[in-house]
Amino acid sequence: MIRIVVSPAPIDLAAELARVEVPGAGGVASFTGLVRADDGIATLELEHYPGATEATLEALAQVACVRWGLLAASIVHRVGPMAPGERVVFVGTAAVHRAAALDACAFLIDRLKTDAPFWKREVKVDGRAHWVDARASDEDAAARWR
Amino acid sequence: MIRIVVSPAPIDLAAELARVEVPGAGGVASFTGLVRADDGIATLELEHYPGATEATLEALAQVACVRWGLLAASIVHRVGPMAPGERVVFVGTAAVHRAAALDACAFLIDRLKTDAPFWKREVKVDGRAHWVDARASDEDAAARWR
């Protein structure tokens, strides 16, 4: 089961996790990225490249399913404006054994960060706004899976 | 925030995850272990060592909090009889950055498997029952964190 969603709707964590708990799974891993509240951010805006985004996420999920023999892989990414504490991204994986689920989950979020066409814009509480720069640490994290 | 629960009650995944999504967290990782439905198991019974179990899990969570600077660590383990598809264990971690949350989550489930005094007994659909043997692969997985 592969599920790819890119949408401005809030992420329903319970519903998303329930979808990943497929029959036969012994382990389910998840990662949820949240808008951090601690650096003066009032609003985070996520822009993306419609069509290309979904295709990239689908391709990543397929790679993970083959590499780790996953029973389920789900990537749900929110776009548009969101507030601190809100969920930006959910990655869920299910496998017969836990190591596959855990490794595949880390792989998907690391590669998503560098490969999928999303861009973040931060609006601070004082009204100033800027586009977030890409981070070398994200490149490093993604590189360890190649 | 450290949360340790050992209980025969079913694990409420949405409620447990919500508790881990603490203010300031940028990443939340979770692992859920499920009773596998695919090897003729009718019932899985979990026995534990009351008191020692909670102390072991608390100690593991504290180690993880210090080692990865976690904002939250939660371990919820079910005991008693349960059916295929039901949740046996939930591990949730929250950190400012994703790598800490992901690594700490993997650490906790790996170490829990080898360090915490739980014992599994499988009752098959044909009525036969046996105590599950410890696995060398669990020892290997736990050893990589030392």
Added chain:
Amino acid sequence: MAINVLYFAWVREAIGMGTERVQPPAHIVTIADLIDWLRGSSEGHGRALADIARLRAAIDQRFVALDTPIGNAHEIAIFPPVTGG
């Protein structure tokens, strides 16, 4: 041959639009050539496309290096390095 060019994030913001249809002259071979040529379209294009090291691109929704020939592309996207998740 006309190409749809898409812009995202601060590239889009500086140019003032998310998409435009252009007809590059025959000597435009690679995406880098195209960026070079687009830079003269407006003051906003000039600013958005000034530093090619800060730009990434896709041809027909496939991510490619900037020295990739345009070929028969229908859609070319120009954008900053991604910052998702």
Added chain:
Amino acid sequence: MAINVLYFAWVREAIGMGTERVQPPAHIVTIADLIDWLRGSSEGHGRALADIARLRAAIDQRFVALDTPIGNAHEIAIFPPVTGG
């Protein structure tokens, strides 16, 4: 000195009880000694404690090696390798 001995999993099942109170003689120094001595208590004890390689132990809820001296332990648990999660 009396000690509470706890059994878990198939050790408990074979012995037929989860806990008992014992008063080991003075020559019982380590947990391995205790296991050796307990083995004679009943047929079930004999079966449960036959293979020391399959046993693990805790003194006062702290996990220890089987050659650990009992000392002033109040509670000793004997059980198979753990299989949780």
